[in-house]
Amino acid sequence: MWKQVYAWLDERLGLNDLYTNLLDRPEPKTSWWNTLGSASMFLFILQGFTGIFLTVYYTPSPDHAYDSINYIMEGVAFGWLIRGIHHWGATLMVLVVFIHMLRVFYTASFKYPRELTWLIGIGLFLTTLGMGFTGYLLPWNQKSYWATTVGTQIAGTVPFVGEFILKALRGGPDLSALTLQRFFSAHIWIIPAILAALIGVHLYLIIKHGESHWPKKED
Amino acid sequence: MSGSHELSRRDFIKVTTGIVGGLIGTMIGLPSIFYLIDPALREGGKEAWIPIGKFENMQVNKPYPFTFTRVQVNGWERTASSFGGYAIRKSDAPESLLILNSRCTHLSCTVNWSEEGNVFHCPCHDAAFDIDGEVVDGPPPRALDVYEEYRLTEDGTIEIFFKES
Ligand code: HEM
Numbered sequence: 503m504w505k506q507v508y509a510w511l512d513e514r515l516g517l518n519d520l521y522t523n524l525l526d527r528p529e530p531k532t533s534w535w536n537t538l539g540s541a542s543m544f545l546f547i548l549q550g551f552t553g554i555f556l557t558v559y560y561t562p563s564p565d566h567a568y569d570s571i572n573y574i575m576e577g578v579a580f581g582w583l584i585r586g587i588h589h590w591g592a593t594l595m596v597l598v599v600f601i602h603m604l605r606v607f608y609t610a611s612f613k614y615p616r617e618l619t620w621l622i623g624i625g626l627f628l629t630t631l632g633m634g635f636t637g638y639l640l641p642w643n644q645k646s647y648w649a650t651t652v653g654t655q656i657a658g659t660v661p662f663v664g665e666f667i668l669k670a671l672r673g674g675p676d677l678s679a680l681t682l683q684r685f686f687s688a689h690i691w692i693i694p695a696i697l698a699a700l701i702g703v704h705l706y707l708i709i710k711h712g713e714s715h716w717p718k719k720e721d
Numbered sequence: 722m723s724g725s726h727e728l729s730r731r732d733f734i735k736v737t738t739g740i741v742g743g744l745i746g747t748m749i750g751l752p753s754i755f756y757l758i759d760p761a762l763r764e765g766g767k768e769a770w771i772p773i774g775k776f777e778n779m780q781v782n783k784p785y786p787f788t789f790t791r792v793q794v795n796g797w798e799r800t801a802s803s804f805g806g807y808a809i810r811k812s813d814a815p816e817s818l819l820i821l822n823s824r825c826t827h828l829s830c831t832v833n834w835s836e837e838g839n840v841f842h843c844p845c846h847d848a849a850f851d852i853d854g855e856v857v858d859g860p861p862p863r864a865l866d867v868y869e870e871y872r873l874t875e876d877g878t879i880e881i882f883f884k885e886s
């Protein structure tokens with residue numbers, strides 16, 4: 503019965519082909535370092551999951567952001583766990599993505615034909631940092647407020663267009679309700695959408711080219 | 722391939738991945754469910770005696786309207802909810818008071834006493850209740866709710882017993 507259902511679906515969806523191409527593709531002899539990309543992706547999904555759950559109680563308004571976070575930590579069942587995972591997962595994700603990048607550099611895997619995989623990877627690294635930067639403001643506590651003040655001020659030192667960038671980031675000359683709102687929007691919609699799209703292309707390229715082998719002495 | 726009771730390396734990986742994935746899934750999935758439904762598991766249930774008016778101001782067979790608000794802490798905010806009803810005095814004795822809740826038993830709109838029609842009228846789906854709260858017209862499934870417990874204080878005030886849901 504199930505076999506038949508599966509066969510019917512497989513004929514139309516190509517499940518077996520998907521399986522072989524995604525999970526059963528040939529790999530050169532590599533090492534544990536090659537799992538870091540998958541680890542990055544796992545963390546991205548975990549952050550997405552816990553992040554979506556955080557929005558159930560979090561509110562991005564200067565009046566209530568701090569209180570709503572407090573409520574998540576102390577009032578809601580397992581709020582501390584959901585926020586804890588999102589909080590520490592954020593740091594871990596930056597770290598893991600960075601080490602993944604180092605390993606790709608170390609094994610010289612950015613060379614032909616994987617230049618675009620590398621370039622998209624740079625996009626992934628920058629958007630991951632962007633997630634961290636925008637997420638840090640959301641608790642609206644002293645640390646996040648001043649970190650964002652400083653961070654946006656640094657962006658403001660760019661010659662000629664600095665002031666424009668600063669105002670665009672803050673939604674005005676100073677940190678305000680607009681800043682919190684646009685950081686929230688960037689953090690939950692704009693950057694994750696870009697990140698997800700980039701991950702899609704990244705993975706496509708990895709499947710297309712297969713993984714590089716570890717360079718030998720002669721390479 | 723090895724014998725039937727021995728796992729191949731590939732199957733071992735599959736099974737381990739499944740188990741570890743399942744563990745992580747439940748460890749995060751289960752708490753997430755409680756996290757989501759937490760507000761529904763809360764017991765409010767604060768009780769209070771609420772003054773609704775002087776007994777002497779209530780005229781026989783003339784619904785006496787009253788309203789009151791209760792403040793509840795919801796999450797990080799205090800929310801005021803309004804309640805109301807009508808006290809109907811049947812005779813001189815305070816025991817003969819009928820205190821109706823003005824919340825329509827259909828879908829919770831507020832009913833108003835209509836002097837001309839001599840009914841409580843609900844504007845939402847055109848329902849009517851008579852002075853005793855019984856349904857005379859429209860979709861409501863049952864009579865208006867009654868505040869059963871009330872008392873007359875020494876200074877002549879009527880208080881109703883109110884329990885938050
Ligand atoms: C959100 C961040 C990222 C995710 C989810 C991700 C995901 C992956 C995955 C699953 C692989 C397969 C093999 C492996 O893990 O080594 C991979 C390979 C690769 N990644 Fe990333 N990656 C990310 C960031 C980056 C960054 C920052 C760079 C470099 C700037 C990069 C460059 C590459 C390259 C060149 C490969 C091919 C390696 C090879 O064929 O040996 N990736 N990535």
Ligand code: FES
Pocket residue numbers: 825826827828829830843844845846847848859860861
């Ligand atoms: S809510 Fe009163 S008639 Fe529907």
